[in-house]
Amino acid sequence: EEAKGVVLVDDESKGVAKKTKLHAVPELTGTRVRLQGWVHRLRSQKANVFVVLRDGTGFIQCILSGDCIKTVDALDLTVESTIELCGSVEKVKEGQNAPGGVEVIVDWWKLVGKAPGGDEAFEGRLRADTEQSIRADLRHLELRGETATSVMRFRALLLRAFREYFHKTRVTEVTPPCMVQTSVEGGSTLFEFEYYGAKAYLTQSSQLYLETVLPSLGDVYCIQESFRAEKSLTRRHLSEYTHLETELVFIEFKDLLDHLEDMICTVVDALLADPVSAEIIKTLNPDFTPPSRPFMRMDYCDAITYLKEHGITKEDGTDHIIGDDIAEAAERKMTDQINRPIMLMNFPKILKAFYMKTIDGRPDFTESVDVLVPGVGEVVGGSMRISDLQELMDGYKRTGIPHEPYYWFTDQRKYGTTEHGGYGLGVERLLAWFLKRFTVRECSLYPRYMGRATP
Ligand code: 4AD
Secondary structure, eight states: OHHHHHHHHTOGGGOOOEEOOGGGGGGGTTSEEEEEEEEEEEEEETTEEEEEEEOSSOEEEEEEEGGGGSSHHHHTOOTTOEEEEEEEEEEOOTTOOOGGGEEEEEEEEEEEEOOOOGGGOHHHHSOTTOOHHHHHHTHHHHTTSHHHHHHHHHHHHHHHHHHHHHHHTTOEEOOOOSEESSOSSOGGGOOEEEETTEEEEEOSOSHHHHHHTHHHHSSEEEEEEEEOOOOSOOTTOOSEEEEEEEEEESOOHHHHHHHHHHHHHHHHHHHHHSHHHHHHHHHHOTTOOOOOSSOEEEEHHHHHHHHHHTTOOOTTSOOOOTTOOOOHHHHHHHHHHHTSOEEEEOOBGGGSOTTBOEETTEEEEESEEEEEETTTEEEEEEEEBOOOHHHHHHHHHHTTOOSGGGHHHHHHHHSSOOOEEEEEEEHHHHHHHHTTOSSGGGGSSSOBBTTBOOO
16 A cells, blocks of 8 residues: 555656645646645545545645545545545636635545544534533644634734734843742732742733833833633633733833824734735624724723713622722623723722822822723733832832832832833733634633643
């Protein structure tokens, strides 16, 4: 079998087969190609077996007939088996459809790895009605599906678009550590572990490290995993998520807001301009409309008024008052009603972290911003940072954080302080908005949330 195959691959009478990835097949119409991939779909019709082959770069319809289907391997072929084949690329006939508008007429093929049939057949393991926890156990198989593949491909293009935006605007990428000994967003969501006999944590945010390199690199960003020991299961919380964080130096609050708007709109435009990402948006979220500029800018106090006027209450059924945190459900209701991105600004100091700068003349409120989007709610949290040494020391005290472990962060205010600000963006949340996914879990390769760290 093997020897016969090799001869046929190089059979001069059929022409030398050019080994290629599937994405390039349409350009090779009229030539003989050699392909490798997984059987994505399989259908027998009269004297032909139709295989839609998949290799991670594309899909190609391949037609087996004649001697090619007179083998046991052909009779037993199953979905998700790996195969190798040679054949000629032809345009599909008028009125017929196939990926790329071409099909491969196979003259030789061989089975590389057979996937099980029967009870263990791939098609049977993940059905529309498969229970959620089994689906989660089979994430490695789910990732082979068209929807998950599209989401992951889009995710890669999204990250590329961000990196291009930052490159063009001279913001430098850094890679801060994930193992840390200080908290950024409060102790309640820290994952703790033992580090050579000392206490350490998985990072909640790289913000403080980004701030320390402003004097050397200027504006900086990172795309790094953050970890939160969230103690509830929601549509938008993961225990590990991809956190895109940026720190910008010598700016005012207005500059931070303008930057956020420009970055989000530029990335949206780039993804709509790229044919691959544009096609994915069209398939998964056909009603997507790019946000119009300027974004709605709403003061926290006006949001409280909005909630009251629209009967959106707190979880206990009472009205929100100034000083209240706006919980996930209320925030989403408001955002869905307004139905466009909102920059919610100027949160009360008591709700916010130790490092946030207060507003001149409104000492109980901060120069802070959350970007809210329909269907998801908060995707970005950012602020101007305290630049004054004494104010920062007061911040530690107010929030009950010992200042000693933060000496390196404090030093930034000692050695040439400056106004600066930044934000963190939840990549999975932004994806959930873009691609209209019900939960951020669909936007993570292997999502981690309370009780789940497998596979
Ligand atoms: O609002 P957060 O907690 O802000 C910070 O961590 C700042 N230190 C960031 C900064 O200024 N550099 O988190 C920022 C964003 C949120 O808006 C949300 O999109 C995302 O991170 N996020 C989560 N995403 C998924 N699962 C979770 N558990 C998340 N927690 C926060």
